Amino acid sequence: MTPAPDSPEGHKSRALYGRLLGYVKPYWRMFALSLVALVLTAATEPVLPALFKPLLDKGFVAKDQDFIRWIPILLLALFLVRGVTSFVSTYCMAWVGSRLVMDLRATMFDKLMTLPTRYFDQNPSGQLIAHLAFNVTQVTQSATSSLTTLVRDTVTVLGLLGYLLWLNWQLTLIVFALVPLTLWVVRVASKRLRGLSRKAQQNIGDLTQVVDEAVGGHRVVKLYGGEAYEQTRFREAANLARLFEMKRVAANAVYEPVIQLIAAIALAIIVYIAADQASDNATTVGGFVAFFMAMLLLFAPLKRLTSVNDQLQRGLAAAETIFTMLDEDAERDGGTRTLERIEGRLALRDVALTYPGKTTPALAGITLDIAPGETVALVGASGSGKTTLANLVPRFYDPDAGSIQLDGIDIRDIRLQNLRSHIALVSQDVVLFNDTLAHNIAYGHKRDATVDEIRTACVAAHAWDFIQAMPDGLDTLIGENGMRLSGGQRQRIAIARAILKNAPLLILDEATSALDNESERHVQAALETLMENRTTLVIAHRLSTIERADRIVVLEGGRIVEIGSHADLIARQGRYAQLHALQFSA
Secondary structure (H helix, E strand, C coil), X not given: CCCCCCCHHHHHHHHHHHHHHHHHHHHHHHHHHHHHHHHHHHHCCCHHHHHHHHHHHHHHHCCCHHHHHHHHHHHHHHHXXXXXXXXXXXXXXXXXXXXXXHHHHHHXXXXXXXXXXXXXXXXXXXXXXXXXXXXXXXXXXXXXXXXHHHHHHHHHHHHHHHHHHHHCHHHHHHHHHCHHHHHHHHHHHHHHHHHHHHHXXXXXXXXHHHHHHHHHCHHHHHHCCCHHHHHHHHHHHHHHHHHHHHHHHHHHHHHHHHHHHHHHHHHHHHHHHHHHHHHCCCXXXXXXXXXXXXXXXHHHHHHHHHHXXXXXXXXXXXXXXXXXXXXXXXXXXXXXXXXXXCCCCEEEEEEEECCCCCCCXXXXXXXXXXXXXXXXXXXXXXXXXXXHHHHHCCCCCCCCEEEEEEXXXXXXXXXXXXXHHCEEEEECCCCCCCCEHHHHHCCHHHCCCCHHXXXXXXXXXXXXXHHHCCCCHHHCECCHHHCCCCHHHHHHHHHHXXXXXXXXXXXXXXXXCCCCHHHHHHHHHHHHHHHCCCEEEEXXXXXHHHCCCCEEEEEECCEEEEEECHHHHHHHCCHHHXXXXXXXXX
8 A cells, every 4th residue: 555656656665665674584584474374364264255155055045964064163273273373473573573673773773873973963862762762663564564464454355356256256346446546545645644654753753852851951940940941842842743643643534434435335336236136046145145244354454454554654754764864974984094002193284164054164274283292272262163173183073174183194094993092082061871880981992991990090080989988889870971970070980981091192171170179179180190191182161270281272263363381372462361361350
């Protein structure tokens, strides 16, 4: 029940369905077993009316008692076969469906891990979560559930129609006369249902986004009295989801009765003509009852075949969304070189970057040399390009023009994983996982670090004292994004993670911003030790924290306007001196 085969929508549906079946291919044996069982179940459907014809003609009319005794046995055998084949088909198809969902989710998540930072900037997390949690389950409606109905009920309908043709071909031709009208109704409904399903799934992502933001920012919501606003946002999104669902239900509710009305018209004509034939002795009582019973048995599979179109279009709409994400270009990694150890010499040459959708460049004409072991602070007003510049070093973004070299090698020539293995990041926006303290510190490539190595890193980050005070020590679960820790504790765990990595390149995004005065003194001392003999980029918001940097780079409007030490820049009375005066006079 798909759109017209020769239409663009029909070609698209076949392509989507073919791609979905590609994920079923590894489980073709279980899939084939399910289809065989489906066909056997459907093939037995015409047997029931076929039994009634001889039962009436031979048993009740001809009084053949020997034949009547066989009927109960045949009925029991028939339903036993149907029961076994029905179980096998249902179980096998559900097994294939569950594997399909698991494989698609794994493929989607694997793809997410390879997508560039810009993709996450442009796609809300709620939409991505909805794709993984909700949309992927809709795909099974197309790949398995809908196929089950299509195969089983198509075979059933064909079997019953074949039996009807054998009984009375003149009457059966009436059914075929109404097929073109039925196909036209299906085509119109398919287009409408696909569009509504696509919009409904998009709205589920919006709904998830509202929940994600309200739950993640619950402290801000409560503190600023945003409960009513968030409730209104959620109700609006929920109501929109309801409206789309009702439109889909209405379209389906109109579509099904129309198909059934067409079938009912055919049935009424057939019953009238069959009754007339019976009165002329053109058919037997058993033949009439068998024909009528077969016609009635056609209703259930026909109804399911008409309703399967809704399931199919929802599944195909979900498949469109999923495959669109899977077809996104992965993060570019054309690097071929692997560096075992680096000195940490950075050279930026005429670097420029403009974000998509923006006309004003975030960076323009940036040229800067950073020596191994040098600490360079990036300062400037909000939006001046500090974070953008730092994000270019680990290639979270690639410049539109210019180049960045590490130890004389263009970073685009270095394998991404290898490049990033030499860089550690400590940000003011600490990211922690709902796992133990040990696993948060020994994360990723450092997963196999020993307890002694983790403890040494914790001591250096001034985190060991509060870790020891916890009931389970390093095995303490810290909750979502470290919610069971204080701000200062979370920051020190992030610093311990960077210390353990022991990377020659450090990026510090105001790493002490979340600490109280006492913790800040401890961590600042730890950072100073860590920064020795390492190239360090410090994104500075509080200028007091970078006065001892080797050089300070002042950015404004994406361009470098000053470079020098703290004392030199203060003496110049330029932009840095203005920022310093504003901050310390506040």
